[in-house]
Amino acid sequence: MKDIINSIDRALDILMLLYYEQNELGVTEISKAIDISKSTVHRTLATLENKGFVQQNPSNGKYWLGIKLYALGTLAGEKMFFKNAIKPYIKELSKKFNEVVNVSILDNSNEGLPKTILILREEPKNKRFKLNPRIGSSSVVYNSAVGKCLLAFSPNTKELLEPYRGSKLNMYTKNTIRSVDELLEHLKVVKREGYSIDDEEAEIGLTCIAAPIMDTRNQDAIAAISLSGLTSKMNDIGLEKIIEEVKETADRISSILS
Structure with a gap:
């Protein structure tokens, strides 16, 4: 040996x-x-x-x-079933609106507030305005649609955020949620409605809509899917229409994974 x-x-x-x-x-x-x-x-x-x-x-x-094992596996396993199974659905959604579609997971393995990890993306080739976070990159959780969605449908949201109640959050735009207490109240709405919106909370001029991909028990989110684009175009298309399509795509993916 x-x-x-x-x-x-x-x-x-x-x-x-x-x-x-x-x-x-x-x-x-x-x-x-x-x-x-x-x-x-x-x-x-x-x-x-x-x-x-x-x-x-x-x-x-x-x-x-832990989530780090999933993150490592995601980066190494280009032929992972999860990614292969959902790729046609995000490609279809991206093509329908000619916008960027991302899939992210929650990372609560480090000290401080949880973050999101980008595991899959689909971006139209003819898109002039490019959003280029790399696969495997992490982002702040409270100013993104996927982050708020993942938190809202996490089994231990309160435990993750309770140590930071009363804390002020870094402001990225005038629309960014200002405190953990405000975030907790907002997450109740997200869970009730079944989707979340980044209303120019990370960057002025950009809007994002996300919905959860649920586990086999349909209780907790294993990931979240989002569609991002210029606020002006998203409003022209109609947010209600986009919300409906994003939620439907997330539900279809959840059903094939159950």
């Missing part, structure tokens, strides 16, 4: 255990399953959590695979 670094070997054992169990596990459960001490499991999990490879559920103290 080749030389093995025991600490790395243990960390990978834990990640694979979570993968095969397909469920959150506590320190004691992991310790029994892979036959190492609880103190060693705890230290290993703390290291993995610090790097975003696992995440702890604050409501029960158990652990699950």
